[in-house]
Amino acid sequence: MHLARFARIRLAHLPTPLEPLPRLSEELGLDLWIKRDDCTGLAGGGNKTRKLEFLLGAAFEEDADTLVTQGAVQSNHVRQTAAAAAAHGLACEIILEERTGSKATDYVGNGNVLLDRLFGATLRTVPGGTDMVAELEKTAAEVRARGGKPYVIPGGGSNPTGALGYVDCAREIVVQADDLDLEVHRIVTATGSAGTHAGLVAGLAVMGADIPVLGIGVRAPKEKQEANVFKLAEETAALLGQTGRVTREQVIADCDYVGEGYGLIDQGVIDALTLAARLDGIVLDPVYSGKAMKGLIALARAGRFKGETVVFLHTGGAQGLFGYQTEIEGAL
Numbered sequence: 001m002h003l004a005r006f007a008r009i010r011l012a013h014l015p016t017p018l019e020p021l022p023r024l025s026e027e028l029g030l031d032l033w034i035k036r037d038d039c040t041g042l043a044g045g046g047n048k049t050r051k052l053e054f055l056l057g058a059a060f061e062e063d064a065d066t067l068v069t070q071g072a073v074q075s076n077h078v079r080q081t082a083a084a085a086a087a088h089g090l091a092c093e094i095i096l097e098e099r100t101g102s103k104a105t106d107y108v109g110n111g112n113v114l115l116d117r118l119f120g121a122t123l124r125t126v127p128g129g130t131d132m133v134a135e136l137e138k139t140a141a142e143v144r145a146r147g148g149k150p151y152v153i154p155g156g157g158s159n160p161t162g163a164l165g166y167v168d169c170a171r172e173i174v175v176q177a178d179d180l181d182l183e184v185h186r187i188v189t190a191t192g193s194a195g196t197h198a199g200l201v202a203g204l205a206v207m208g209a210d211i212p213v214l215g216i217g218v219r220a221p222k223e224k225q226e227a228n229v230f231k232l233a234e235e236t237a238a239l240l241g242q243t244g245r246v247t248r249e250q251v252i253a254d255c256d257y258v259g260e261g262y263g264l265i266d267q268g269v270i271d272a273l274t275l276a277a278r279l280d281g282i283v284l285d286p287v288y289s290g291k292a293m294k295g296l297i298a299l300a301r302a303g304r305f306k307g308e309t310v311v312f313l314h315t316g317g318a319q320g321l322f323g324y325q326t327e328i329e330g331a332l
């Protein structure tokens with residue numbers, strides 16, 4: 001594993017801290033640590049920064065002048081892609097899918113959407129259920145037709161190139177834990193478009209660090225999520241020249257905490273947001289890190305992590321909180 005072989009544009013503030021969560025640890029009865037990837041920088045930070053370093057590297061290798069990507073209306077990936085494009089003088093074409101169906105004014109105009117506009121991205125909105133891969137191709141064709149050079153980034157930045165960012169994060173966690181003499185029994189992360197989970201699994205497998213990763217699903221059912229993560233982890237290992245190093249058993253997702261659906265919040269998520277905020281001053285988001293914490297809390301209370309040292313990967317997303325004022329304010 002030698003990541004300097006890959007083109008990379010530095011965007012992130014690295015390494016992000018690995019810190020204890022003393023009050024949540026006491027509340028939940030485990031030794032809980034947090035990997036602060038909400039502090040990666042780039043429009044407020046989050047997990048897409050690490051992926052975008054390698055994706056922009058690839059875009060510049062292809063002499064692209066326009067980034068094209070897609071996401072849900074309150075996509076953090078879109079916000080961070082728009083910021084990366086602005087910072088590097090690239091145009092940015094965005095397709096937003098009305099995946100949650102929410103028409104609340106804060107959902108469609110505040111939070112990430114406000115920031116997308118601030119960064120000067122061109123936004124187009126399509127109904128929920130639209131074929132987003134086809135929309136990406138359509139937009140790329142339009143850019144080409146006017147003489148531009150598009151670089152298409154899949155939703156969430158989740159392809160083997162983007163996942164290299166989380167191969168690097170796996171290395172970073174192991175180095176930090178070793179420096180702290182901290183034996184990590186498990187890493188817990190939100191898992192959505194799969195690049196974060198897959199990059200971690202591939203990175204740990206290639207390093208030979210046998211730390212299990214538990215992905216808490218935010219959208220797809222378990223079988224589909226695990227299949228997506230495994231496929232991408234295998235492809236990522238192959239990109240590293242390490243074909244066959246990832247095994248199916250290394251990919252574990254728990255998708256019992258999705259609730260009503262992607263981007264839809266429930267009392268369990270609000271309880272997780274308030275517990276993290278009020279015990280350790282941590283801001284989570286309603287779509288990803290808050291759902292992952294909802295799962296972690298439930299599993300911890302059921303005794304699942306007894307005696308374990310667990311690292312919770314904070315993947316960011318706090319900017320999306322401001323798209324959910326309507327849902328959250330009544331529940332506090």
Ligand SMILES: *Cc1c(COP(=O)(O)O)cnc(C)c1O
Pocket residue numbers: 046047048075076077156158190191192193194195196197285288289315316317318
């Ligand atoms: C995109 C995102 C995730 C999920 O990461 P994937 O690589 O898409 O699985 C988790 N948390 C936040 C805040 C995100 O924006």
